[in-house]
Amino acid sequence: MESAADKANQPRRTSVWLEGKPAARGRKSERSDHPTGLDRDRIISVSVRLLDAEGPAKFSMRRLAAELGVTAMSLYWYVDTKDDLLELALDSVFSEIGTSDDKHEADYADGTVDPGSDWRDDLRALAGSYRALLVRHPWVSALVGKFLNIGPHSMEFSAAVLRVMRRTGLPPHGQTGALASVFQFVYGFGTIEGHFVQRCAEAGMTQDQYYRDAMGRMSEQQEYRGRFDQSEEMTEARGADTVEEMRERDFTFALELLVAGIEAMRTRG
Template sequence: MVSARRTSVWLEGKSPRARKADQPSGLDREKITEAAVRLLDAEGLAKFSMRKLAAELNVTAMSVYWYVDTKDDLLELALDRVVGELAIPDTGPGTDWREQLRQLATSYRELFVAHPWASSLVGHFLNIGPRSMEFSRTAQQVIANTGLPLHLQSGAMASVFQFVYGFGTIEGHFRQRCAEAGMTQDEFFQHAMGIVREQPTYKENFEHAERMMEARGGDTVAEMRERDFQFALDVQIAGIEAMVVPDA
């Protein structure tokens, strides 16, 4: 029986085993994880099951359990797998921390847009897989490169990456909702705004919001969202710069 107190597949999960004679040829943990990511992307977290995964691989569920103990273990592996898609900047001497931070933030946002299911798993697991740890080490180094004193660095990381997490999660879920409705993002947005404008309380609650959307510019949802993201990231970077004490 698997203990309810298990912490991470990276600490307590079974190690990949050699294939038994009666196991399907060509099956390994990496291929199982890749198939899990494809299924999660296609159907989402709520519909994901080991039975569906086994069918995707054309094997029995017991064949999958030869390589992972639990569904949670596989989800943790899948999360680390997609974190490996993040672009990792060079943080060596002579590099600009602002550009490093922009690259990391942009890539982190893209992760949640491409894989909406991942946002539900971040924080649920310890995120100590090799790819997640590489991202974490790089983010820590970038924040250290800002010149912030050590006691402020964790707060700066939280400010930037929790903002990006929220932004990317909402964006990913919106894109998924549009796809489920069979609409483009612009079609869905215009449809939703049309319904809102018909409400009796529109003038009181939404006119100012609509003027703000018009003022920020952009002809499409993607353009408006990009302007918002870039400005919000500018605010984050300016805030860090303001907190750095100049060398005496």
């Protein structure tokens, strides 16, 4: 039996991608009684579907096995732990972000910047794709902070972001700050948006119905009346008809503020 001291002396697992076998499609074994028609890709795909539907709190190997029609032990032919599977699922959805930037490959290969390339459009596209990912898969927000995010798709996204930042013309010491300002903003915006969309779905209401219901209830409460009036004025100033339109305008304007800030800092030198 393994002692507590033996466990303490074992190296801590930091990432499935550092275990030396993340790309394998299953464990090698002389046994042949593992389920047919099952591979790691299918397991990851169903895991993503369950996480979308129920979130990480309800996710379990037993629940996943039932969905696949196999025993829970069968899954351990393909992954060592539940965390490994969550990390694989997290990286798999990052493949949904378009990161193609081949046309600028020469721009950053030698560290120079092509003055004719428009980094702004690429930054907007990456920010928008990341936001959409966070809304489409609300569980991603929590897992991004839990794992190292060094899988191939996550690293491809990170590399694409860094390439765009190098083309902004900011000095190296300013590029990391610009990256943080843009993508921490997108992370927060997309996380809140994703949770709101999920809450509306769970309530069986559209976003507009939920918003009107909440605002109506607040307006009836005296203690919220003053603040509600101010909020109502700002809502009217947005000039949008739906919650999604209001949110889209807010996101676009905020992102443009950040782009303008990068341009201003670049000019300042």
